[in-house]
Amino acid sequence: MEKAPLLDVRHLTRDYVSRPLLGKTHTQRALDNISLTIDAHEIFGIVGESGCGKSTLARLVMALDRPTSGQVLFDGEDLFSLKDKELKQRRRDFQMVFQDPFGSLDPRQKIGRIIAEPLHVLASKPDKAGIRARVASMLESVGLEASHAARYPHEFSGGQRQRIAIARALITGPRLVVADEAVSALDLSVQAQVLNLLQDLREKRGVTFLFISHNLAVVNSIADRVGVMYRGRLVEQGPAQAVFKQPLHPYTSALTDAELSVDRFGRQARKNLPNRSAETGAGCAFYANCPIAVERCVHERPELHTVALGRTVACHRLDHTAQ
Numbered sequence: 001m002e003k004a005p006l007l008d009v010r011h012l013t014r015d016y017v018s019r020p021l022l023g024k025t026h027t028q029r030a031l032d033n034i035s036l037t038i039d040a041h042e043i044f045g046i047v048g049e050s051g052c053g054k055s056t057l058a059r060l061v062m063a064l065d066r067p068t069s070g071q072v073l074f075d076g077e078d079l080f081s082l083k084d085k086e087l088k089q090r091r092r093d094f095q096m097v098f099q100d101p102f103g104s105l106d107p108r109q110k111i112g113r114i115i116a117e118p119l120h121v122l123a124s125k126p127d128k129a130g131i132r133a134r135v136a137s138m139l140e141s142v143g144l145e146a147s148h149a150a151r152y153p154h155e156f157s158g159g160q161r162q163r164i165a166i167a168r169a170l171i172t173g174p175r176l177v178v179a180d181e182a183v184s185a186l187d188l189s190v191q192a193q194v195l196n197l198l199q200d201l202r203e204k205r206g207v208t209f210l211f212i213s214h215n216l217a218v219v220n221s222i223a224d225r226v227g228v229m230y231r232g233r234l235v236e237q238g239p240a241q242a243v244f245k246q247p248l249h250p251y252t253s254a255l256t257d258a259e260l261s262v263d264r265f266g267r268q269a270r271k272n273l274p275n276r277s278a279e280t281g282a283g284c285a286f287y288a289n290c291p292i293a294v295e296r297c298v299h300e301r302p303e304l305h306t307v308a309l310g311r312t313v314a315c316h317r318l319d320h321t322a323q
């Protein structure tokens with residue numbers, strides 16, 4: 001019998017509704033019918049431009065937000081059907097690492113307290129000596145020293161702070177870690193060290209990762225499989241190396257071809273990406289920018305279909321079964 005995935009995201013949709021004081025209500029569909037599965041011990045990457053819905057997906061997988069429709073099954077259990085108390089207990093199994101190693105650590109708390117925090121949230125009567133020992137051993141697992149527990153965040157470099165954030169995420173012994181742009185704020189050499197650490201944690205602790213990044217090279221270096229998002233939709237999915245080496249969806253091709261540039265705020269963006277906006281309600285989200293679009297793409301939404309072993313793509317032009 002086939003083993004059930006650790007994470008099973010089913011038809012996830014999230015609308016943000018804004019109501020300006022004057023004018024009409026505006027609905028922004030940040031996630032549009034996303035389905036994906038991640039097996040235990042896998043590193044699944046999500047790539048896409050800013051605003052495509054990556055963080056919205058991360059927040060829903062972490063049950064920090066509720067979907068407009070759809071389900072997130074963790075080890076077969078629908079997170080949104082759990083009672084608050086059950087969800088709180090379940091949270092030990094999935095944790096998150098954020099992008100900003102500076103903003104995400106409270107500057108007034110010592111490192112030991114920061115790392116122990118998820119344990120304090122979970123336990124009604126925390127065992128202080130046990131927690132101290134766990135924090136010390138966790139610091140060593142992420143390449144820091146047990147004595148660092150007594151120091152404050154400002155005493156550490158960006159890379160060390162991200163190790164601290166990873167230690168905090170791992171202290172409850174989670175099975176899934178969602179890393180949202182977790183290495184994006186780091187220098188290249190530090191990025192490589194943190195990526196090695198994540199890989200090591202997968203090998204040694206069997207952690208599964210949902211690894212979100214706009215940086216294709218980073219995702220290619222760490223992910224087993226990758227999903228490509230465009231305007232809230234998943235347009236392509238498959239083994240990371242195959243997808244980046246031979247992209248199938250026209251958007252993935254544009255993304256891999258586009259040159260990476262850094263703006264004056266130090267943010268990375270892709271130059272030369274086609275960016276014509278268009279209503280995409282019924283059709284393909286990419287049709288207005290697509291070099292191979294046909295009439296059908298304007299009116300009919302392409303669903304993900306299998307084109308090769310383990311590879312799926314949402315493009316009418318590649319759906320030979322339907323033509």
Ligand SMILES: Nc1ncnc2c1ncn2[C@@H]1O[C@H](COP(=O)(O)OP(=O)(O)OP(=O)(O)O)[C@@H](O)[C@H]1O
Binds near residue numbers: 030057
């Ligand atoms: N709380 C919110 N209210 C209204 N719209 C939102 C909200 N959060 C996100 N959005 C919109 O939803 C879309 C997806 O946003 P999201 O932050 O998930 O994208 P992203 O791919 O993570 O972008 P980035 O890489 O810039 O963080 C964007 O158009 C964004 O403006």
